[in-house]
Amino acid sequence: MAQAIQVGAIRLAAPLPAFSSSFHGEASSKHGISSPPLHTRPSSSRIVIRSVYPSDPFPPRIPRQGQPNEYKLPVEEYYTPPPPPVPYYGPPPPVKPPPPPPRTLNPDKLPPKSTNAEPPPPVPENKGLSALGIPELDLPEPTDKDGKPIKSTYRSPYAKPEPPPRPYHPERPTNSRVIEWLNPPPPPTExxxxxxxxxxxxxxxxxxxxxxxxxxxxxxxxxxxxxxxxxxxxxxxxxxxxxxxxxxxxxxxxxxxxxxxxxxxxxxxxxxxxxxxxxxxxxxxxxxxxxxxxxxxxxxxxxxxxxxxxxxxxxxxxxxxxxxxxxxxxxxxxxxxxxxxxxxxxxxxxxxxxxxxxxxxxxxxxxxxxxxxxxxxxxxKERKTIPMPPPPQEQQSPIPYL
Structure with missing residues (x-):
């Protein structure tokens, strides 16, 4: 006797032999299942999985032949080719016209230049307060006794304070060895x-x-x-x-x-x-x-x-x-x-x-x-004098060598 079990979209069909046992009866009466437990199913039974929807595009994998409990899914049951496209016999689509060529200026067709055109009005100068009718005071620029302009000494209260002057001055005499190294005397040339x-x-x-x-x-x-x-x-x-x-x-x-x-x-x-x-x-x-x-x-x-x-x-x-x-x-x-x-x-x-x-x-x-x-x-005690050497002649070879 074969029984079919519907699981979602998959129908399971298997030949199930009849069993009668107290365990099976308790399980059947408790859960409402008429099939025996899996561990009591004989090894000769076979499960065949068939898709409810013949045109299902995602069928289960088909294993190699000779394996136990192999799937038997005919191709014609789960794949249906799409219908052929319907030909179009209407009028052809309209063709877009080509874009117009870019416009160019023809110097022969330009209007002649006018010789009686008036020049644009001059831009009024910015005369400061005099433009508003307020007279200005023409004050001379402040200068010192030598005639040089005096720079403004105003300093904003929010400006950073000036750094203190350096304690070293090159004109002050000092006995520091660092200063002597920074400002050595001119070396002798003879x-x-x-x-x-x-x-x-x-x-x-x-x-x-x-x-x-x-x-x-x-x-x-x-x-x-x-x-x-x-x-x-x-x-x-x-x-x-x-x-x-x-x-x-x-x-x-x-x-x-x-x-x-x-x-x-x-x-x-x-x-x-x-x-x-x-x-x-x-x-x-x-x-x-x-x-x-x-x-x-x-x-x-x-x-x-x-x-x-x-x-x-x-x-x-x-x-x-x-x-x-x-x-x-x-x-x-x-x-x-x-x-x-x-x-x-x-x-x-x-x-x-x-x-x-x-x-x-x-x-x-x-x-x-x-x-x-x-x-x-x-x-x-006797002194020895070495004459000054003549200036050396520059060698012409530009390649350095030892």
């Missing part, structure tokens, strides 16, 4: 000899107050030592003066030096590198990296810097060399302590050199080096 000393039997030293770029001996075996940083870039003070006189090719040659450490480091503290001098009147420029002053613990690194510069100059055949006060002032070294370390290092490494000079552009540093040299070196 060499002025003061004292000459004896380092060894074959090497002498002259301490100058002046411009280190004017120092020169023969242009073949002489070199200038430039204070540098780790990246051997153009710095301030003495290094900036040297780069300015040597020209931009010196900086290009420094940038082409190989890196010895990450982040563009080309020379470590206590070491030195060498390049050509370009527009300087000497043959080579030795870039030495001095330490930053951290007390007397920095003396070993400063002495190593002087020794490295001398050793590099000796390998390049240099016989005459000049030093600035390395690490002094800009790196924090006091001139007195820097002079003590410098003279000790130069005296120990003067073998193979004929002349080792020191040029200082600060009068305070010059006095400190002279005082220290009088303590540790033997002074030579």
């Amino acid at each position: 060499l002025m000899q003061r004292e000459q000393f004896k380092l060894s039997d074959t090497c002498s030293m002259t301490i100058y107050f002046g411009d280190i770029t004017k120092w020169r001996v023969d242009g073949a075996t002489d070199a200038i030592v430039a204070p540098a940083n780790k990246k051997v870039n153009a710095g301030a003070a003495v290094d900036g003066v040297i780069h300015k006189v040597a020209g931009p090719r010196l900086l290009s040659a420094c940038q082409r030096l190989p890196d010895v450490a990450p982040h563009g480091v080309k020379c470590e503290v206590g070491q030195a590198v060498s390049t050509k001098a370009f527009n300087l009147p000497v043959s080579r420029v030795i870039h030495a990296v001095g330490p930053v002053y951290e007390g007397r613990e920095s003396d070993a690194d400063l002495e190593k810097t002087y020794a490295s510069a001398l050793a590099l100059a000796a390998t390049e055949g240099i016989k005459h060399i000049v030093f600035p006060p390395l690490s002094c002032r800009i790196y924090g070294y006091p001139y007195s302590e820097g002079a003590e370390v410098a003279l000790k290092a130069l005296k120990n490494g003067c073998q193979g050199f004929t002349q080792i000079d020191i040029v200082i552009r600060n009068i305070e540093g010059y006095d400190a080096f002279i005082d220290e040299a009088n303590k540790v070196l033997e002074a030579i």
Whole structure:
């Protein structure tokens, strides 16, 4: 006996065998269901789902053949093709006319210009109170005793107060070191000899107050030592003066030096590198990296810097060399302590050199080096004069090279 159960829009039809049990009877009498529970249904039963609406456009999924409890839904029962479109036999739709061409002005059809036209009335000038019939007072502009106009000193009560004047004035005398650094005296532009000393039997030293770029001996075996940083870039003070006189090719040659450490480091503290001098009147420029002053613990690194510069100059055949006060002032070294370390290092490494000079552009540093040299070196009374070098000829090669 087959029974059909209507669930919404789906009708379930299945052959259900007859069962008689107390459980089934209780369930039937309680819920009004004539079918047995699902767990008592035999495995041979089959459920067929058919759509009530044959033209339902969303039929259930059809599983593969051979699966248990397969769905049987004929195609003709749930899909009906739409009717064909009805042809139109009426009149054709109206065609829109094309837009008219844009209008252009024909100069031949323009009306002639009138020669008797009157000009427009002039615009009345704004005469202030006189336009309203009120006489004005022609007062002169206020001026001072020199005839200059006086500016109004009126200040709104809502305006911000003016800042107080700066305590520093460039014309006032002061002993502040910061002010001295901000407004240094003009640097010397020539060499002025003061004292000459004896380092060894074959090497002498002259301490100058002046411009280190004017120092020169023969242009073949002489070199200038430039204070540098780790990246051997153009710095301030003495290094900036040297780069300015040597020209931009010196900086290009420094940038082409190989890196010895990450982040563009080309020379470590206590070491030195060498390049050509370009527009300087000497043959080579030795870039030495001095330490930053951290007390007397920095003396070993400063002495190593002087020794490295001398050793590099000796390998390049240099016989005459000049030093600035390395690490002094800009790196924090006091001139007195820097002079003590410098003279000790130069005296120990003067073998193979004929002349080792020191040029200082600060009068305070010059006095400190002279005082220290009088303590540790033997002074030579005779004076030595160095002629001014001729102006160097500009080289025509624009390509920088080492």
